[in-house]
Amino acid sequence: MAAKDHVNLFLYDGAMVPDPEHIIAAGHDNKTARTVAFRQGEAVNAAALIEMLKCIIANNRSGGRHKMKGGR
Structure with a gap:
C-alpha cells in the first residue's frame, strides 16, 4: 500500500519468522x-x-503455513 510519505510491505507469513x-x-x-x-x-x-x-x-517451501493450520 502506498501513501504520500511511505509504502507498506505486507508479509502474509511474517508472524512465522523472527x-x-x-x-x-x-x-x-x-x-x-x-x-x-x-x-x-x-x-x-x-x-x-x-x-x-x-x-x-x-517456511513456505517446507509447507510452513499448512503446518501452522494443523496440516492439509
Whole structure:
C-alpha cells in the first residue's frame, strides 16, 4: 500500500519468522500477517528485510503455513 510519505510491505507469513532488528511496523495482533513500512527519507535495513524474506520463502517451501493450520 502506498501513501504520500511511505509504502507498506505486507508479509502474509511474517508472524512465522523472527524479527531481531524490529523492522515490523504493524500487524502484531494478526495471526499470520505483518507489515514493514518504508518511510520517505529513512534508511532501509536491507539486510534484515532480505533475511526475513528468505525465512518466509523457506517456511513456505517446507509447507510452513499448512503446518501452522494443523496440516492439509
